[in-house]
Amino acid sequence: MGRKILFVTTDQQRYDTLGCNGGTLARTPVIDALAAAGHRYERAHPQSVVCMPSRSTMITGQYPSTHGVWMNGVALPADAPSVASELHDAGYRTALIGKPHFEPFLDPFARFPENRFARDGMVGVHRGFEHFEAATHGAQGQLHYARWLAANHPEAIGMFYPVLDGALEVNSLGGGDTGAPQVHDNAINREWYHTDWVADRTISWLDSLNATDDWFCWMSFPDPHHPWDPPASEIGRIDWRDVPLPAGYHEDAATREAVLDAKPRHWRAWYDGRLVSNYEAPYSWVPATLTADQVREINARNAVECELIDEALGRVMAAIAARGWDDDVDVVFTTDHGELQGDFGLMFKGPYHVDGLMRLPLIWRPAPSTASAPSTVTKPVGIVDLAPTFCTIAGLPVPPWMEGKPLPTDDADAQTRGFERVLTEWDSELFGVGVHLRTITRDGFVCTTYQPGYAHDGTEGELYDLTLDPLQEVNRWDDPSLASLRSDLIADLWDHQPPMHAPLRRVEAPV
């Protein structure tokens, strides 16, 4: 009998939403306890700041350039390499419960297995997962959660916020007390909400296993990704009026706009509503209209969703303990990318490689039986390192097609094994608006170079000193005193950046 693996992911969660990372809004005692007993990573970055590429990196252990899912709407081939397949082939029982998103959701033809399984009464096998039960951010669509809700609580379907509007664009409809976009009072019973459903289905699957089984369970919560529509019964936990504004949000518009103006032009163009470069933000919403109170209310709802996740995880941990497995279970907690959540006067996500989107919560609590010493790891690591870590936990060699390395257990380990840099890519093309970024984070700096596209000629860039400028407000790309450093970082970036998958995979849908 080997070590079992509970892989917990959320969607679009910031680093600073956890108590163990300094967050003060959401109470996250379960995750905080895992962090105290394990390894807490202070500089974990995704290889893409949107869902499908990042999740494809999680399962393949490859950069987006290699697995080829270069933007949302591009499907990861069903036969792509999968860490779940590696583990399953080695005798592990495997499950994915919650949000997968390796394939497009907008799929009226039901061409993709993720969207067909529930219709066909199936729960796998897919991508190495013998059990595959899918959910997303609401009750619409073809996934298992939507079908479960329709069959058991049809009155709740209309209670969720409509993520997409009538034109299938990300909805800009406002709600709550402040009219904030994607905020909504959801009358659903807490027990029927997808966070608790994911935990319930996870517990059910774990209960179906034999005591001696080794298992890998990817429990994938759709929250705290917008819409911010947690069960209304829970929103009283945090009064948005008491929520402090984030340090990255300047109430004074002139200050806010001066910061944006020092960045490549698509930042300010989006803020002003002149350019929506990507599908992931509401098409008809203008960030400049965002008010301080809206930021407060969104962050309050987001924090409630984080608390519900923490409590759901607590229930799963209790179920694991009840099975007598606690000493043999590794728990890895992270997310696919962050959320701007008011930084720079912006919300949602897009081609903006700053901490709000790139700095992720990452906790690895090794199985207590390993007696691994708790640590805080400050060296840069990536989501690309997760799949190799799972192989190592299972006692398997890391397959040659994986591009990451097993996570370091402390800074000395990271130093020894060369965790010096982490790379993040952005490519998108939406009706002629192409944006291409390549970013390296190394030696306390984050450096982004732009390739030619709709709004850029290829000379633009961003360079931030993460120590002196933790909010990334002072773009030092053109600072002569850092010219040499900038050249070194870019050279290092291109030395380690895998080439783009050829031919370019096709965009199948907006998302």
Added chain:
Amino acid sequence: MTLGSVRHEIRINRPAADVWALAGDPSRLHDWFPGVVSCTVDGNQRVIVLGSGMSMPEEILVNDSIQRRFQYRITTPIFRYHRGMIDVIDLGDQTCLVVYSTEADPRTMALTIAGGCAGALDELKRQMEQPAQSTENGAS
């Protein structure tokens, strides 16, 4: 109004007339378009049923066997505008180029529908280029 336009094309190693015989037959769409479960044609009206269970009414606008052009529009209300067009272009060397164009308002529907169209082109090529199958009576 948000108009989106997406075009996919594929070269098929079969004469244009052979490809047109299938692609230009509005009643056989479900034979080569993955995710289209069935289609029913009545005059210039066609109703297709998708894998999700969604039923989609269409109006056939052009079915020109000389130009080898098929054009239609989806008439379900979610589309403020739609034009779908299939062109089978003879390249003169016993091969052809098939172009499947989608224009739609809202623009997101252009991306969503065109993804299916691209998959259909792949399937059309696969069917057209697969070796001739022997039939039960031995003919091929």
